Amino acid sequence: MQRALNVSRERFADWYQAVVRDADMAETSPVRGAMVIKPWGWGVWEQIQAELDRRIKATGHENCYFPLFIPLSFIAKEAEHVEGFAKEMAVVTHHRLKTIDGKLVPDPEAKLEEPLVVRPTSETIIGDAFSRWVRSHRDLPLLINQWANVVRWEMRPRLFLRTTEFLWQEGHTAHATAGEAVEETLKMLEVYRAFSEDVLAMPVIAGEKPENERFPGAVNTYSIEAMMQDGKALQAGTSHFLGTHFAEAQNIKFQNDAGGMDFCNTTSWGVSTRLIGGVIMTHGDDDGLRLPPAIAPRQIVVVPMLRDKPEDAEVLSYCENLVKALSGMTAFGQPVRVLLDTKQIKSAEKRWNWVRRGAPLIVEVGPRDAAGGNVTYMRRDDLRDGDKIKSIVKPRVDFVEGAVQLLTEIQAGLYADAKARLDANIKRDITSFDALAAYFGEDDGSFKGWVRAPWGKPSGAELEAVGAKLKTLKLTIRNAPGDQPAEFGTCIFSGNPGVEEILIGRAY
RNA sequence: CGGAGCGUAGCUCAGCCUGGUAGAGCAUUAGCUUUGGGAGCUAAGGGCCGUUGGUUCGAAUCCAGCCGCUCCGACCA
Incomplete structure (x- = not known):
């Protein structure tokens, strides 16, 4: 049988790389371990960001931004933290280049007084700000999030799953009591669980990490774990109760209502571009990626079957009207994202590209559809009947009316399949x-x-x-x-x- | 950083053993034909064969170093 991908899930590692490439998600770069995220992959990240950001704000957090560089001495403040990250740190030591013997090298005269590390995570530099921002119990809780890139010098990079530089959000909060901080830690774990299951259609198991798997410097670490189609676990998000470890190391203190000074209890929590790897390995099949509609950059792609004939104009205007009607609808609380693919390549080629990229609904419209008021469409979650592609012909009005319902069904179906696999294994x-x-x-x-x-x-x-x-x-x-x-x-x-x-x- | 394998056209790879100046399929470009679906024919473009050095009259091919990639270890909130 001809598949859209030339490698199947039986060779899972090869298959994963093929999907990342053929679905136009990302590619390797000249920098070892660092990836280029391509428009389709970035589009997925934008959807993830947008929805998760809404949920983070809905739980009372505010966004801000801290520096990429952290003074070496900051990292050194929390003993376990240093030990945990020391082996994977990128360090900036110079601020100028110079040509010496014809070679461009860091200028020996431009050595930094104190080296800067490229943040592997931001507890220390955010903690430093917290120590100045928190004065009174009335300043608490302090609920902060930032969207940022971080760098961890990993030995074995894998696109999306473990890259040297990756993108994430990191939440950092400070509280008056341990109880409140624990409550926050668990609240954000639940935000991640719900997000993963409802938006990514990726079932997870939320729980507490054993002591030897804790975040360096944490009292407790919690995670959500997802099962990939090869049976392996992917840690998809973590939430840490840091107790007063960082507060003591960084002097984050407040005056309590009795007038005494107390250390804050802090938390941190994050999810990263690794989630995209999780989505690929949860939902992908032998024809490529299958994207949950809630995060698909385009939920419905309309491919006009153009043949360089006069009736093309009619087909196109029929498609434009279809796109307009669909774009006016709402799915998952957002306007439906529709694309009319007018790229000048063969229609069949376009179809297979969208199959590989995992667009949830692919609509094909030819002259006969236009004349008869119909559309022909494919569901990416239910693409084949045996070897054959399932093409469904429907009156245009019915399709438009049922489109949101279809997207909802696809979202639910992808989750149900993944959930059944998790439970059964x-x-x-x-x-x-x-x-x-x-x-x-x-x-x-x-x-x-x-x-x-x-x-x-x-x-x-x-x-x-x-x-x-x-x-x-x-x-x-x-x-x-x-x-x-x-x-x-x-x-x-x-x-x-x-x-x-x-x-x-x-x-x- | 250790073990194994690999690096040749945009992609997948052949050629290497037995040294003689570069190939296929797909993709790209152009033309013609075709047209309810991953089309056919013809032609064209595209490669300092990862890199540096060695052996040689001559190296994609043999040898060495380096770099990169994949897998297995080590490492990995």
């Missing part, structure tokens, strides 16, 4: 480490998702040992899901009574 009958090793250890070609099992929640050296054991199977603890049962079986690592259930899986 969390194995709950593993009761020992040996059974775990047997399940993940042998590669029998079957789909391996995650295991959900009880554990004793060890810490320190004992937890390190558990981590090392899991590592031999390339496994990690993803999180302890928020919804826990009333009673637990025995810990699969120690055989002692369990205290919570955790998800175990391979991860990106």
Whole structure:
């Protein structure tokens, strides 16, 4: 069968790269690990940004912007933070170039007094501002978000999933009490869960990270974890309760209502362009990308079947009217995004381009449709009947009337499929480490998702040992899901009574 | 940074073993034909064969260094 992509999901890593390329999402750049995001990929990010920004503001946060460069001494203030990020930091040491022996090099005379690091995250520089902004308990809570780029010098970059430079939003908040800060941490985790499921149609499991997977400097880290079509987990967003660690390191204090001085409790939380990688690996198929309508830069693409004949004009004006009618409608709270594709290439070529890019509805209009008042359309979420493409012919008025409903159905359908896959692939009958090793250890070609099992929640050296054991199977603890049962079986690592259930899986 | 593989046209790759000045398919451009759907024919454009050096009369081909990419490790809120 002829597919729109020349590699299938059986070779998942190759398939992923093919989708990113053939769906016009992004490409590699001359800078190792840094990507060029192309218009279609950027369009997806803009939709993600716009909707998530609304939700962040709706929960009381305000946007602002902090510098890209952070003085080295700031990073050094929080001990765990330094240790966590030291190995992946880009550092600016000079402010001028000079030609020496015919080579353009950093001018030795222009060395910075104090090196600047390119932010890997902004806790320290935002914390510095917080220490000046917070004076009284009346200044709290301080609820700030910024949309920014950050740099982490990763060993093995992968487009969207782990790039040296990536785009994200990072929320930073300060509170009077630990209770309020924890509440904020969990509130934003829930914002991420709802956003991921309702907007990206990507089901996730929200929960708490084990101690050894915490954000450097955090008291607690929470995550949402999504299951990709190869069974691996993708950490799609994190929310951290930082306690007073950063406040103490950076002197973020306030005068309480009794007149005494208290350290703030702070939080931080973020999601990144990694979400786009998650969408690709959640919804893509062997014909390319399938975009949830809520984030598709174009939800409906109209392809006129032009043949360099006089009736072309009629087809075009028919299409223009169709686009106008559709554009006036509202889906997911926003005007419907429609494109009339008039590019001077073959119509069949256009169709396949939009299939690969994952436009939710592709409408084809030929002279016969125009004459009969019809449209022919394809649903990207339900593209084929066996090998054949499913083309549906409908009266134009009916299509326009039902278009929003169709988009809603596609959104719901993509979510339902992904949700069914997630639910069906969390194995709950593993009761020992040996059974775990047997399940993940042998590669029998079957789909391996995650295991959900009880554990004793060890810490320190004992937890390190558990981590090392899991590592031999390339496994990690993803999180302890928020919804826990009333009673637990025995810990699969120690055989002692369990205290919570955790998800175990391979991860990106 | 360690192990393996790869780098030839926009893309996918052949040629390399056995050195003699560059190929295919798709894509692009032009013309003609075709037209309810990823069309056909003809012609054209496009490559210092990743890079630097070595061996040689001669290197895409053999050798070495470097750079980059992919996979596996290490690393990875």
